[in-house]
Every structure is written in structure tokens, then in C-alpha cells.
Amino acid sequence: MASLARSASQAVRAASRRAPHVLATVKPAQTASFSVLARASAVKAAQRSTPQGTRGVKTLDFAGTKEVVYERSDWPLAKLQDYFKNDTLALIGYGSQGHGQGLNARDNGLNVIVGVRKGGESWKQAIEDGWVPGETLFPIEEAIQKGTIIMNLLSDAAQSQTWPTIAPLITKGKTLYFSHGFSVVFKDDTHVVPPSDVDVILVAPKGSGRTVRTLFKEGRGINSSIAVWQDVSGKAKEKAIALGVAVGSGYLYETTFEKEVYSDLYGERGVLMGGIQGLFLAQYQVLRKNGHSPSEAFNETVEEATQSLYPLIGEKGMDYMFNACSTTARRGALDWAPIFEKANVPIFEQLYESVRNGTETRKSLEFNGRSTYREDLNKELEVINNQEIWRAGKVVRSLRPDYKPDSE
Ligand SMILES: NC(=O)C1=CN([C@@H]2O[C@H](COP(=O)(O)OP(=O)(O)OC[C@H]3O[C@@H](n4cnc5c(N)ncnc54)[C@H](OP(=O)(O)O)[C@@H]3O)[C@@H](O)[C@H]2O)C=CC1
Ligand SMILES: CC[C@](O)(C(C)=O)C(=O)O
Ligand SMILES: [Mg+2]
Numbered sequence: 315m316a317s318l319a320r321s322a323s324q325a326v327r328a329a330s331r332r333a334p335h336v337l338a339t340v341k342p343a344q345t346a347s348f349s350v351l352a353r354a355s356a357v358k359a360a361q362r363s364t365p366q367g368t369r370g371v372k373t374l375d376f377a378g379t380k381e382v383v384y385e386r387s388d389w390p391l392a393k394l395q396d397y398f399k400n401d402t403l404a405l406i407g408y409g410s411q412g413h414g415q416g417l418n419a420r421d422n423g424l425n426v427i428v429g430v431r432k433g434g435e436s437w438k439q440a441i442e443d444g445w446v447p448g449e450t451l452f453p454i455e456e457a458i459q460k461g462t463i464i465m466n467l468l469s470d471a472a473q474s475q476t477w478p479t480i481a482p483l484i485t486k487g488k489t490l491y492f493s494h495g496f497s498v499v500f501k502d503d504t505h506v507v508p509p510s511d512v513d514v515i516l517v518a519p520k521g522s523g524r525t526v527r528t529l530f531k532e533g534r535g536i537n538s539s540i541a542v543w544q545d546v547s548g549k550a551k552e553k554a555i556a557l558g559v560a561v562g563s564g565y566l567y568e569t570t571f572e573k574e575v576y577s578d579l580y581g582e583r584g585v586l587m588g589g590i591q592g593l594f595l596a597q598y599q600v601l602r603k604n605g606h607s608p609s610e611a612f613n614e615t616v617e618e619a620t621q622s623l624y625p626l627i628g629e630k631g632m633d634y635m636f637n638a639c640s641t642t643a644r645r646g647a648l649d650w651a652p653i654f655e656k657a658n659v660p661i662f663e664q665l666y667e668s669v670r671n672g673t674e675t676r677k678s679l680e681f682n683g684r685s686t687y688r689e690d691l692n693k694e695l696e697v698i699n700n701q702e703i704w705r706a707g708k709v710v711r712s713l714r715p716d717y718k719p720d721s722e
């Protein structure tokens with residue numbers, strides 16, 4: 315009953331944040347079913363966009379390799395709330411993932427508290443998102459003491475720095491949760507060695523925390539990786555799946571802590587972030603050297619990619635995008651793809667090795683462990699922001715029909 319009342323009040327708070335004008339019409343008697351209704355419509359929306367025949371299937375054939383996939387529909391809201399009825403999810407850290415996972419779990423009616431440094435950026439952000447000091451927002455140590463499931467969503471560098479303080483608070487029977495394999499896999503550098511009497515699990519959303527939140531609000535779910543490092547209770551995997559659903563995952567792909575951290579560090583340095591910035595910039599620079607205007611170079615490099623062609627890849631694959639383009643483009647792209655592949659394989663080999671041998675981890679720990687990490691990162695990002703390509707991009711975006719002047 316207490317948990318029902320709690321989900322009711324959480325649902326009202328969630329409703330007021332999502333649509334303040336609706337709150338006045340939500341009466342107390344209606345609130346208990348509010349988040350259930352929201353979730354039901356979310357599930358319906360998800361079902362509409364799911365191909366027939368895949369629901370409930372646990373083992374799927376991925377291009378010849380069989381893999382296990384878990385899904386949200388196996389965890390209806392009532393089951394999820396019942397499963398965690400005696401738990402307090404202590405979400406430590408409130409960056410991009412803390413925000414997305416925390417708000418989703420709260421909207422799912424679970425008992426969530428946030429733990430961050432008092433007075434820091436995250437403390438302010440958490441208050442803006444409706445976490446209440448002394449009720450649902452606490453300094454880190456206090457939140458860990460109150461929690462049964464400790465969700466360590468501090469920056470990876472901070473997880474290492476704070477470990478000596480927080481480790482003794484992770485007592486027998488608690489669950490330790492990460493969204494990255496970083497801290498425990500690279501233990502020689504991070505010195506994070508979990509106590510032997512707690513379950514240690516991972517739910518790593520494969521996308522930004524902002525997307526974790528927006529997909530959840532759209533009634534969809536992000537793909538997440540799940541893994542178990544230590545199973546003391548015998549229920550670690552089940553708990554990881556349930557928590558994955560609680561924080562907004564649609565499908566959960568089983569992996570290991572090692573595989574998750576290697577692929578993640580590799581992907582973000584490669585095609586997802588570092589590689590794409592490098593490739594965009596290289597193409598833009600050559601266009602500019604050959605006398606093309608900034609707008610032409612930007613449109614041909616970034617705008618057409620992100621607004622027209624890449625969404626087609628996302629929708630139906632590479633061949634679909636190729637087929638949506640001219641035969642002239644298709645011929646040329648087919649010729650040049652292997653050349654780019656060949657040129658890039660050695661770079662990707664070098665990158666994977668740098669991830670595997672811990673070089674990337676040590677760099678990240680050193681840099682993001684500085685007290686000035688935010689300012690230092692911002693300085694370098696400001697250099698990117700000031701590159702001609704991205705300055706030109708702002709003007710191109712300002713011409714979009716849905717452009718909002720204050721959105722940049
Ligand atoms: N960003 C993403 O979308 C994804 C992240 N992950 C993983 O999720 C975890 C969290 O990442 P993310 O959400 O990006 O968070 P960030 O890496 O941006 O870390 C931010 C949090 O760390 C806190 N923090 C930083 N330094 C310290 C310190 N010395 N002492 C105490 N707190 C500190 C910040 O608090 P304060 O404001 O007080 O500085 C803030 O709450 C990481 O393991 C990451 O690899 C996984 C998937 C995607
Ligand atoms: C691609 C970057 C990422 O790995 C992510 C959003 O998945 C991260 O660490 O933020
Ligand atoms: Mg990452």
C-alpha cells in the first residue's frame with residue numbers, strides 16, 4: 315500500500331513535469347493508475363512498431379550467430395513494481411545517464427533516490443528535475459547507506475576516485491550496478507574491486523542518457539547491454555534484466571563486462587564520435603581547399619548525411635540508402651567504399667589495441683580525474699564549436715522550418 319501511494323505521488327510529480335497544465339485535472343484517486351496508463355500506452359506504441367513474431371523470442375539469429383535477447387514486454391509494470399517493492403534504488407551521480415535512468419525508473423513507480431556532491435552541478439540539476447533534498451536527494455554516502463541497489467553512475471574517473479570512501483558502504487546483500495564495464499574490468503588502474511558478498515551487474519544503454527529519456531517518453535525503449543560480474547544471490551541476471559527495463563530499455567542484449575567496455579570505448583572513439591568528426595572535417599577541408607563555399611561544403615558533408623541519408627540507413631540498412639540514391643552515386647560509392655575500408659582498418663586496429671591494453675582507460679582516468687575536468691573538456695569542445703564547418707552548420711540549421719532561435 316505504501317508503495318502504491320509512493321508510485322501515485324511519483325506519477326503526479328512526473329505528470330506535472332511532463333505536462334504541467336494536466337496536473338490540475340489529475341485527482342488523487344486517479345493517480346495510482348496514472349503511470350500504469352502511461353506505461354500501457356507506451357507498451358502499445360512499442361508493440362505497434364515491433365515486427366510480428368518476435369515477441370517473447372529469447373534466442374535470435376543475428377546473421378548466422380544465435381544470441382539471447384530479453385525484452386521489456388516480459389516485465390509489465392505491475393510485475394516490475396512488485397519485484398522492486400522492497401528496494402531503494404540509490405542512483406549515484408546525475409550526469410546524462412543519471413538523469414535518463416533516474417527519471418525513467420521514477421516514472422515507472424520505483425523507489426529511487428539520488429546521491430551526488432552537495433552544491434555541485436549535478437545537485438542543482440537534480441533539484442530542477444524534481445528530486446527533493448532530504449527526501450529523494452542526498453550526499454553520496456548517505457544515499458548509498460539508504461539504498462539496497464547502488465547504481466554507480468558517477469563519471470568513470472569519479473568511480474575510481476570515490477571508491478575508497480564508498481566501498482565500505484556497499485554492505486552484504488546490496489547490489490552494485492554499473493552502466494559501463496570500465497571500473498571493474500580495468501581494476502589494476504581504477505582499483506575498483508567490489509566486495510565479494512554483493513551481486514555486481516551491468517546495464518549499459520547503447521545511446522546517450524538524453525535518448526534513454528526521450529525514447530522512454532515516446533513509449534519506446536533503448537537497446538541496452540546487460541552482464542553479470544558477480545552473482546551472489548543467484549538472481550543477478552534476472553535483476554539486471556529487470557533493472558534494465560526499469561531504467562527504460564526496450565531490448566536487452568547479453569554480454570560480459572569485458573566485451574561491453576572494449577566495444578564501447580572503441581565505438582565512441584571510432585565511428586560514433588571521434589571517427590565521424592575526423593571524417594566530416596577531412597571531407598569539408600578538401601572541399602574548401604578546392605574553392606567550394608562553406609554552405610556547399612557543409613550541406614554536402616553534414617546536413618545531407620544527418621538529415622537525409624543516415625536516417626535511411628537507420629531505417630532499413632545500407633543497401634536501402636544506396637538504392638535511394640542515383641545510379642551515378644551508387645557506382646561511385648561502391649568503388650570508393652573498399653578504399654575507405656582499407657585505409658581505415660589499420661587505424662581501427664590501433665584503436666582497439668589502445669582500448670584493450672588500457673591506454674584509453676588511463677588517459678581518461680588522468681584527464682577526467684582532474685578537478686578542472688569540466689572546464690578542460692569545454693575548452694577543447696569550444697575549439698570544435700569554432701571550427702568553420704560547425705559555424706557554417708549553425709547558419710544552415712537556422713534556415714530549417716522548425717528552427718528555434720534559442721535552441722543552439
Ligand atoms: N553519457 C552516456 O550517455 C553514457 C554513459 N555511460 C556510463 O554511465 C556512467 C555515467 O556517465 P554519465 O552519465 O555520462 O556521467 P558523467 O561522466 O558526465 O559524470 C557525471 C557525474 O559524475 C560526478 N562526478 C564527477 N567527478 C566527481 C568527483 N570527483 N566526485 C564526485 N562526483 C563526481 C558529477 O557530479 P558533479 O556534477 O558534482 O561534478 C556527475 O554527477 C559512466 O560509467 C559512463 O561510462 C553509459 C552509456 C552511455
Ligand atoms: C557513444 C558515447 C557513449 O559510449 C554512449 C552515449 O553510449 C558514452 O560513453 O557516452
Ligand atoms: Mg561510453
Ligand SMILES: [Mg+2]
Pocket residue numbers: 519520521578582
Ligand atoms: Mg556507449
